[in-house]
Amino acid sequence: xxxxxxxxxxxxxxxxxxxxxxxxxxxxxxxxxxxxxxxxxxxxxxxxxxxxxxxxxxxxxxxxxxxxxxxxxxxxxxxxxxxxxxxxxxxxxxxxxxxxxxxxxxxxxxxxxxxxxxxxxxxxxxxxxxxxxxxxxxxxxxxxxxxxxxxxxxxxxxxxxxxxxxxxxxxxxxxxxxxxxxxxxxxxxxxxxxxxxxxxxxxxxxxxxxxxxxxxxxxxxxxxxxxxxxxxxxxxxxxxxxxxxxxxxxxxxxxxxxxxxxxxxxxxxxxxxxxxxxxxxxxxxxxxxxxxxxxxxxxxxxxxxxxxxxxxxxxxxxxxxxxxxxxx
Numbered sequence: 206x207x208x209x210x211x212x213x214x215x216x217x218x219x220x221x222x223x224x225x226x227x228x229x230x231x232x233x234x235x236x237x238x239x240x241x242x243x244x245x246x247x248x249x250x251x252x253x254x255x256x257x258x259x260x261x262x263x264x265x266x267x268x269x270x271x272x273x274x275x276x277x278x279x280x281x282x283x284x285x286x287x288x289x290x291x292x293x294x295x296x297x298x299x300x301x302x303x304x305x306x307x308x309x310x311x312x313x314x315x316x317x318x319x320x321x322x323x324x325x326x327x328x329x330x331x332x333x334x335x336x337x338x339x340x341x342x343x344x345x346x347x348x349x350x351x352x353x354x355x356x357x358x359x360x361x362x363x364x365x366x367x368x369x370x371x372x373x374x375x376x377x378x379x380x381x382x383x384x385x386x387x388x389x390x391x392x393x394x395x396x397x398x399x400x401x402x403x404x405x406x407x408x409x410x411x412x413x414x415x416x417x418x419x420x421x422x423x424x425x426x427x428x429x430x431x432x433x434x435x436x437x438x439x440x441x442x443x444x445x446x447x448x449x450x451x452x453x454x455x456x457x458x459x460x461x462x463x464x465x466x467x468x469x470x471x472x473x474x475x476x477x478x479x480x481x482x483x484x485x486x487x488x489x490x491x492x493x494x495x496x497x498x499x500x501x502x503x504x505x506x507x508x509x510x511x512x513x514x515x516x517x518x519x520x521x522x523x524x525x526x527x528x529x530x531x532x533x
Contacts, residue, residue, distance in 0.1 A: 207242070207243035207244075208239075208243055208245075210277065210305050210331065210334045210335075211334060211335055213237060213239060213245070213277045213305070214277055214279070214305065214307055214334045214335030214338075214339070215335065215338070216235075216237060216245065216248070216277075217235040217236060217237050217248075217277045217278060217279050217307075217335075218235060218279055218307075218335065218338055218339060218342060219235065220235030220236070220237065220248045220249070220250045220259070221233050221234050221235030221250055221251070221259065221279045221339075221342065222235070222342065223235070223250045224250040224251040224252070224259070225394055226393050226394065226421075227252070227253050228250075228251040228252075228253070228254070229254075229345075229346070229396055229458070229460040229461070230254065230349070230396070230458035230459075230460050231251055231254055231258070232251065232280050232310070232343055232346040233250070233251055233342070233343070233346070234250065234251045234258065234259040234260075234278065234279050234280045235248070235249070235250050235259055235278070235279050236248070236249050236250070236259035236260045236262070236263040236276060236277065236278040236279070237263060237276065237277040237278075238263050238264065238266075238267035238270065238271050238274050238275075238276055238301070239274055239275045239276075239277060240270060240273075240274050240275075241273060241274070246267050246270045246271075246274065247263045247264070247265075247266035247267035247268075247270070247271075248263055248266070249261070249262025249263030249264075249265070249266060250262065254288065255288045255289070256289070257289065258282075258283065258289060258292050259278060259279075260276065260278055260282050260292040260295060260296060261289070261292060261295050263276065263278075264276075264295055264296070264299045264301075267299075271299040271300055271301055272299065272300030272301075273300060273302055274300075274301055274302065274303075275301070275302070275303040275304070275305060276296060276301045276303070276304045276305070277304075277305045277306075277334075278304065278305070278306050278307075279306075279307050279308070279335075279339045279342070279343070280306065280307065280308055280310050280339070280343065281306055281308065281309045281310040281315055281317070281319045281320055282296060282304070282306075282319040282320075282323070283310070283312075283314070283315055283319055284315065284318045284319040284321075284322045285314045285315070285318075287314075291319075291322075292319070293319050293322040293323055293326075296323065296328065297322075297323065297326045297328065301328060302328060302329060303328065303329040303330075303331070304320075304323055304328055304329070304330050304331070305331045305334050306320065306330065306331070306332055306334070307332075307333070307334055307335045307336045307338075307339035307340075308336055308339050308340060308343070308347075309332070310350070311347055311350045311351045312350045313350075320332065341518070344356060344481070344482070345460050345461040345481075346460055348481060349455060349459075349460045349461075352455070353452065353455045353456065354448075354451040354452055354454070354455040355396070355397065355451055355454050355455050355459045355460060355461055355462035356460065356461045356462070356481045356482070357451070357462050357464060357474060357479050357480050357481050357482070358391070358395065358461060358462070358463050358464065358480075358481065358482045358483070358484060359464045359471055359474060359475070359480045359482070359483045359484070360388065360391060360463055360464065360465050360466075360483075360484045360485075360486075361466070361471070361483070361484070361485045361486065361500045361501075362379055362380045362384065362385075362388065362485075362486040362488070363379060363485070363486070363487065363488070363492075363500045364379060364487075364488055364490040364491050364492045365487055365488070365489060365490065365491055366491050366492060366493060367492075367499050367500045367501070368491075368492025368493070368497045368498065368499060368500070369466070369467070369468070369498050369499065369500045370407070370497065370498035371492060371497055371498075372494060372496040372497055374407060374498075376407075376408065376498075377408075379488050379490065380486045380488045380523075380526050381488070381523065381524035381525050381526050382524065383523040383524030383525075383526065384486045384488070384523040384524060384526040384528065386416075387486075387523050387528060388484075388486065389414050389415050389416055390414075390416065391463060391484060392412070392413070392414035392421070392423060392463060393414035393416055393421050393423075394461060395423055395461045395462060395463035396423055396424060396458065396459040396460055396461060396462070397423050397424035397425070397426055397454055397459045397461075397462050397463070398412045398423050398424070398425055398426070398462075398463045398464075398465060399426040399427070399428065399462055399463070399464045399465070399470070400412065400426075400427060400428070400464075400465050400466060400467070400470060401427070401428045401429060401466065401467050401469055401470035402427055402428060402429025402430055402431065402432070403429070403467050403469065403470075404465070404466055404467045404470070405427055405431055405432060405435050405437065406432055407467070409434075409435060409436055410436065410437065410465075411436045411437060412425045412436075412437050412465070423463075424440075424441065424454075424457075424459065425437045425440035425441070426440065426441045426443060426450070426454070426462075427440055427441070427442050427443070428443060428444060428470055429442065429444060430442055447473060447474065447477055447479055448477070448479070451479065464480070466500075467498070468498060468499055468500060468501055468502045469502050471500070471501055471502075472501050472502040472503065472504055475501070475504055475513065476504060476505070480533045481532070481533060482530065482531065482532055482533060483515065483529075483530070483531040483533060484528060484529075484530055485528070485529045485531065486523070486526055486527070486528055487526060487527045487528075487529065488525070488526050489525055489526070513533070515531040515532055515533040516531065516532045517529060517530065517531055518530045518531065518532050
């Protein structure tokens with residue numbers, strides 16, 4: 206069955222997701238080579254930094270079948286020399302006649318230049334196909350390239366009434382193994398994890414991403430001083446203006462920053478308007494009581510008009526628990 210451009214972009218989107226863990230600080234892009242019959246002859250996704258981009262991978266696999274074909278790619282091909290050559294050159298030299306792209310790349314080295322180069326070479330370019338879906342997938346990258354700061358994801362695991370630790374300080378485990386594994390996937394998608402020194406003293410977390418037999422170690426950032434014997438040494442100890450810290454992390458190539466708390470740290474990010482996305486794991490349980498620890502400290506919300514609202518983008522069951530994604 207012949208697929209139309211929207212359906213082909215959905216396939217390219219799935220191909221790009223294969224690069225989510227290893228591509229940053231580059232974008233996790235998917236590309237297809239489609240022949241005149243509408244048949245996908247090759248697919249490719251972004252490799253580790255310094256290696257092939259998605260377009261070059263797809264062209265390599267397509268070989269001579271690329272001549273006269275269409276390329277479907279989630280993000281605008283680059284037109285500059287970095288650690289790899291320009292993707293536009295590879296596309297033009299391959300004989301591709303048509304390129305379908307979802308989004309322009311906001312990177313200052315690209316910003317439409319790739320599409321201009323293709324059009325100047327006589328390649329037909331179609332823009333905007335599947336743009337909303339790709340925008341959601343690449344939201345951290347697009348934010349990072351536009352602001353030079355990481356896309357901030359605030360993560361909470363709590364009871365239904367917002368409790369993250371009991372009166373005796375215990376918090377392991379409020380949520381199920383299914384929810385905890387999903388949280389490790391979230392860590393693996395982040396280039397850095399940030400907590401407050403109080404969380405380190407109370408929970409002594411390793412802050413690694415444990416997926417099956419693989420243990421990944423994102424950059425660990427602690428607001429305050431790390432106590433002796435903490436599991437997360439070495440790490441960055443930082444204090445002061447959160448925006449300055451984000452600028453430093455962005456310059457270091459952190460595309461997505463996962464903020465895991467505690468309550469004061471999370472609240473500080475909310476109060477300063479620095480949260481882009483919230484992932485809240487809810488267990489069907491109730492903590493209650495003034496002596497328990499809430500997920501958030503005082504956010505100083507005096508009126509209904511000043512209530513901080515977001516948009517729920519996904520609700521998903523994980524064992525007995527629920528994951529709620531909120532775009533802020």
